[in-house]
Amino acid sequence: MSEARWHEKLFGGFRKTSDRLGENLTGLFGKAALDEATLDEIEEALIASDLGPATAGRIRARLKGEMFDKGLDERALREIVAQEIEKVLAPVAKPLEIEAFPRPQVILVIGVNGSGKTTTIAKLAHLLQEQDYAVMLVAGDTFRAAAIGQLKVWADRIGVPIISGKEGGDAAGLVFEGVKQGTEKGIDVLIVDTAGRLQNKAGLMDELAKIRRVLGRLNPAAPHDVLLVLDATTGQNALSQIEIFKETAGVTGLIMTKLDGTARGGVLVAAAERYGMPVHAIGLGEGVDDLKPFDPAEVARAIAGVERIGK
Numbered sequence: 001m002s003e004a005r006w007h008e009k010l011f012g013g014f015r016k017t018s019d020r021l022g023e024n025l026t027g028l029f030g031k032a033a034l035d036e037a038t039l040d041e042i043e044e045a046l047i048a049s050d051l052g053p054a055t056a057g058r059i060r061a062r063l064k065g066e067m068f069d070k071g072l073d074e075r076a077l078r079e080i081v082a083q084e085i086e087k088v089l090a091p092v093a094k095p096l097e098i099e100a101f102p103r104p105q106v107i108l109v110i111g112v113n114g115s116g117k118t119t120t121i122a123k124l125a126h127l128l129q130e131q132d133y134a135v136m137l138v139a140g141d142t143f144r145a146a147a148i149g150q151l152k153v154w155a156d157r158i159g160v161p162i163i164s165g166k167e168g169g170d171a172a173g174l175v176f177e178g179v180k181q182g183t184e185k186g187i188d189v190l191i192v193d194t195a196g197r198l199q200n201k202a203g204l205m206d207e208l209a210k211i212r213r214v215l216g217r218l219n220p221a222a223p224h225d226v227l228l229v230l231d232a233t234t235g236q237n238a239l240s241q242i243e244i245f246k247e248t249a250g251v252t253g254l255i256m257t258k259l260d261g262t263a264r265g266g267v268l269v270a271a272a273e274r275y276g277m278p279v280h281a282i283g284l285g286e287g288v289d290d291l292k293p294f295d296p297a298e299v300a301r302a303i304a305g306v307e308r309i310g311k
């Protein structure tokens with residue numbers, strides 16, 4: 001996908017989020033002067049837009065410093081919102097680094113049912129292929145035949161090899177086979193689907209512990225990454241998933257999906273503010289091209305509803 005098309009999709013995707021921010025602020029514009037009561041209302045509106053209390057507080061402080069006693073200008077307010085969001089997003093916007101030696105780099109992917117985990121694995125594999133990395137998948141979510149089948153269809157579609165077994169099979173065994181074959185075939189990145197389910201915390205921990213044990217025998221540095229896939233449309237619920245998976249699964253980074261057409265896009269900011277965990281990529285749709293690392297300035301402007309100046 002061209003950069004211009006991605007930009008267009010990004011602004012389209014975040015439109016509901018920026019509209020919601022506007023709706024939450026409606027009624028505040030056009031007031032004679034920016035006073036303490038209005039500042040309180042703005043802060044509340046920003047929190048209601050999922051931006052997180054610290055970011056909302058900083059925006060309030062800037063408005064107070066720069067606009068107090070003056071009329072509230074929507075454009076200027078959105079500019080300040082964009083600038084403050086960018087400050088929160090910039091430190092977490094980190095493309096995935098493929099640097100493991102020896103190869104392959106092993107990436108475990110976890111996420112609750114329906115978060116977009118399978119689609120995200122396919123999109124990530126495609127993104128890495130575009131960067132000339134040799135990718136292989138492991139269908140380690142062996143709890144459901146449908147999950148195995150779905151990943152195989154994707155592997156076929158994007159043309160990557162996949163290691164898969166039967167429903168109820170041993171995921172750790174598949175991962176072992178994946179690393180073995182990956183090493184023999186000169187694979188750079190092994191992406192492992194896992195049965196990352198909140199519904200079964202103890203089961204998940206056991207499963208991941210077993211995978212880690214097996215991997216550790218082959219390469220003590222593996223897994224190199226544990227990525228949590230989050231569905232942005234779940235809003236604050238996505239935040240509690242970070243909390244739980246951080247403890248149980250040793251998450252090293254996030255991928256936020258379904259940012260196309262949700263009003264809850266602000267949750268990306270709340271997640272960055274609260275956890276400071278790397279966000280490797282964002283998903284803007286169901287197509288194979290719809291996942292990319294993100295530009296914090298561009299996303300900040302999309303959330304704030306300010307078109308990028310000069311581009």
Ligand SMILES: Nc1nc2c(ncn2[C@@H]2O[C@H](COP(=O)(O)OP(=O)(O)OP(=O)(O)O)[C@@H](O)[C@H]2O)c(=O)[nH]1
Pocket residue numbers: 111112113114115116117118119120147150257258259260283284285286290
């Ligand atoms: N709009 C949109 N839909 C997405 C995105 N990513 C995934 N989906 C859709 O979300 C649904 C669930 O995605 P899956 O990849 O099957 O999710 P999963 O977490 O593997 O879920 P299970 O297969 O139920 O375990 C599918 O209909 C996907 O097409 C995205 O970025 N945007």
